[in-house]
Amino acid sequence: MTASVVLLDYGVGNTASVTRALRRLGAEVDLTSDPSRVVAAQRIVLPGVGAFAPARERLAAAGLDVALGAAVENGARLLGLCLGFQLLFEESEEFGRTPGLGLLQGKISPFAGGVRSPHVGWNALDVKKSTGLFADVPSGTYVYFVHSFRPEGTDPADTAATSDHGGPFVAAVQKGNVWGCQFHPEKSSEAGRAILKSFLAPEAA
Numbered sequence: 001m002t003a004s005v006v007l008l009d010y011g012v013g014n015t016a017s018v019t020r021a022l023r024r025l026g027a028e029v030d031l032t033s034d035p036s037r038v039v040a041a042q043r044i045v046l047p048g049v050g051a052f053a054p055a056r057e058r059l060a061a062a063g064l065d066v067a068l069g070a071a072v073e074n075g076a077r078l079l080g081l082c083l084g085f086q087l088l089f090e091e092s093e094e095f096g097r098t099p100g101l102g103l104l105q106g107k108i109s110p111f112a113g114g115v116r117s118p119h120v121g122w123n124a125l126d127v128k129k130s131t132g133l134f135a136d137v138p139s140g141t142y143v144y145f146v147h148s149f150r151p152e153g154t155d156p157a158d159t160a161a162t163s164d165h166g167g168p169f170v171a172a173v174q175k176g177n178v179w180g181c182q183f184h185p186e187k188s189s190e191a192g193r194a195i196l197k198s199f200l201a202p203e204a205a
Contacts (some may be wrong), residue, residue: 003200004028006041010062012055013047013084014186018163021186025197030182037066041076043200044068048083051110052092052149055083056100065101072103077177079199085180086149088173094149103178106154106170115166118148123183125171132174133181138193141170143181143188143195150182 005022009015009031019029022045030037038044046068047053055070059065072078080088089100092108100108111117143163150169160174163183173180179199185192 002026002028003043003202004030004041005045005200006030006032006038007045008038008047008068008084009033010058010064011057012050014049014082014184015047017186018047018081019043021196022194022200024159025193025200027200033062033064035063038064039066039074039081041071044071044076044078046078046080046084046087048081048085048087049146049182050083052083052086052094052100053098054098055087056092056098059087059101069100069103072178075177077101077199078103078179080180082147082184083183085173085182088149088180089151089154092149104154104158104173104175104180105149106151108149109152110149111166111169119165120146120148123165124161125161125163126168127161129174133160133172133179133195133198136200137191137198139197141167141191143183143185143191145161145171145183147182149183 121128122142127134158175161172162168163171185195
């Protein structure tokens with residue numbers, strides 16, 4: 001059966017490359033800003049590039065924040081990518097404090113002083129959960145990052161993978177049906193394909 005994915009179109013996501021990556025894996029992609037289609041979805045991708053606060057405001061203005069919460073409550077599998085990953089948490093410290101979606105414990109904070117920022121390029125993963133996102137991706141696999149902020153105060157039980165840039169940081173999460181990657185799987189070659197394929201799989205713990 002072909003997987004169907006709702007990809008949120010709220011003006012701040014790199015939707016073209018994500019759409020191409022999902023379609024190459026055989027997925028049907030519904031690019032939408034319609035909350036009713038989000039609520040009814042079984043798989044949702046929340047992309048994002050840029051600053052946290054404007055993205056959060058756009059989600060709220062379109063009613064997509066409420067729709068995402070309802071979809072997750074209904075059992076939809078949600079995957080946040082890059083800024084979309086950061087939006088899953090309780091708040092961000094980027095340019096002041098902005099509330100997030102609150103689907104995951106923790107806040108989004110800048111890298112410590114003295115650490116090169118933004119963190120751009122390929123970096124290795126230390127996989128903590130070998131199911132779900134990383135069912136076919138072992139520790140040591142390289143993926144592509146572009147970011148200046150990362151989560152702090154997360155629940156260790158939610159951490160699916162970490163990476164290292166001036167010290168370890170949470171690179172991916174998996175809490176029930178809420179998943180997220182700080183890196184860009186759509187730009188991460190074969191590793192990214194494996195990760196997205198796991199997201200599309202009918203059954204994924």
